[in-house]
Amino acid sequence: MIRASNLHKYYDDQPLFKGINLDIKKGEAVVLIGPSGSGKSTFLRCINALEHFQEGEIDVDNIELHSINRLKPGKEDMEAVRKIRLKVGMVFQQFNLFPHMTVLENIIEAPIRVLNTDKNKAVEDAIALLKRVNLEGKINSYPDELSGGEQQRVAIARALAMKPEAMLFDEPTSSLDPEMVGEVLSVIKNLVEEGMTTLIATHEMGFAGEVADRVVVFDKGDIIEVGSPEEIFTNPKKERTKIFLSRILKR
């Protein structure tokens, strides 16, 4: 469903991606692991065009996205970007809830303004989503009245309100206090079990092992290894994977 082919990206003249290829099937849960700065977040952001890339192609459900001229994007490119963003939801490390809106307003904003959903229907959907993330009691709270874990669950509900076909999670628990990590991961796990196509960049190795169909190891802007959780965690082929895993498991 999501395919990246021969993806190249430079920062100024510094190369980050030198031809990345990855293919994600519908309903698949893929976890991206690797050291900080290895490119897993950037890769996720390239998929829904929050980052530019210079060469290669992203394909989401047969919508093709090529390198975009930043200063003068073509109409078709912009159209492709919008279509992809409507198909793919994203959850950020910093939650990025809109602080001037209540929980409910955060969730119904995009359905009403972007999908032209009727307001009553949008509210109804939002309440159902909040039940799913166990936050129906916080419907009229403002983001700064919620804990980090609660904010992230609202952010997930907000992304799901757009009825996406795939979800991107960019280190969804990295800025949470440890006791709140579980509540967020269990919501994601439920999604995966319901068959949502999911890409997750994370440092939670236990969680990766639990939900992933495949684990992708990033290092220095390259995908160095792809395999099932058992293969990667118990019998990695690459030396750099072993070093990374031993470092992260020691913590």
Add this chain to the structure above:
Amino acid sequence: MKKFSTILLFISVLTIILSLFGQAWSSESSLEKIKKRGYLLWGSDAEGGAPYVFPDPKDPSKLIGFEVDLANAIAKELGIEARQSQNAWDSLIPALKRNDFDIAMNGIEITPQRETEVLFSKPYYIYTEQLVIRKNETLIKSISDLKGKKVGTLSGAVAQDILMKIEGVDLKVYSGQVEPYEDLAIGRLDAVLLDLPIAAYYAKPNPKLKFTGHPVGEGFYGIAIKKRDAELKNEIDEILIKLFKTGELKRIYEKWNLWNDTQEKLFEALKGSKAYVSLEESQKAPIYTFFPNLIKGAGITILISVSSMLLAVVVGLILALMKIYGRPPLSTAASAYIEIYRGTPLLIQLYILYYGLPNIGISLSPLAAAFIGLGMNYAAYEAELYRAGINAVPKGQMEAALSLGMTRGLAVKRVIMPQAAKIALPGVTNDFIALFKDSSLVSVIAMVELTKTYSILAATTLRFFELGLITAVLYFAMSYPLSLLARRLEKKLKGSRR
């Protein structure tokens, strides 16, 4: 540092005290001191001051004019030289009293209220007021036809008093003598009433204008001298009589095309006692009689401030959005606008708008020029405030909005602007207070708001102090509630992110 400033304060206080008592301490009279010093310092305004005092068009570093010649002639009789001291015309008398120069000579009409402030020499010129209209004007034949017409004159001039006594005249008061005739020529005014020498110099050569009616309001120009300098006054009086008898005075006036039969009467005036135009001593009126004028001025100040602030907010928002989200031609244009408006004085912008644009065929009313001038200027500052506000919204907000499928425009409108507005709001309130005070600058374009009302009233009554205090109180009464509001907003916004 603190010690240093204390010393500085002490020295300046000491200097002020010394200069206050300096006169009392010295036994020398001013006349002796001037002679010893070797030059006579005379105050006048060279800005638009032809044919009185003005920069020589051939050599602008040199001042010429009939009063320059007269000052030189007087100084020569004293055996010294004359030096001009530049001072705005409508504050010549206060400056003289403040000891900025020895005498003031600049077409100052001898009036009873001025005589309560300073001594006047014998008159050196008999002026009349001349009505000037456009060439194609047929309805105005004398000052009795001015009812309902827009008539311009100079702030503090005797012509202003004459016009104020005619009922129904829409009076426009200027601080320079060039501008009224320019406004008359382009149709902003229907007539201008000013001293004949001014009309002769500025209006006569203008093919679009003509004189009409008989000269009115004969009166005298006199040299203003400080009350305590009676000796200097007597000396100057004698010199004036001598200059008249020797024909020197006539020679100077003929050189400047100012001699006419009226001046023959000067001889009697020079010999005789008081013969000045008798004006009512209305200026001793109780202070509350000025309130209606001042409050009307305050109303206009509010009107200008509020309307131009609205313009600034709207244009500023457009500029900020162009600068941040626009691509090169747009964003460059917005940056250029902001830099140019912030990098040039508001006063120059107002002059160009009001006096400059008519040269290329665009003539704005004073209110329109004030509204556009202030609004466009403050728009540049508003734009920078909003830009700072928008930049202070975390980048993740835009990314989250985009990832939800919003367009950039929708994201700016629904997500970025509400947050940026809260960040920028205290700054905007502060700017409004600043604009409110800056609105006094529009008095230079014939807009009679509070400051202009003050300067007109003060120049006619010479009650600069008490009227100044009242005007300041009015400004404060309007701006202080705004400051309080700004502070409350700031406190409130600090508490929550909402």
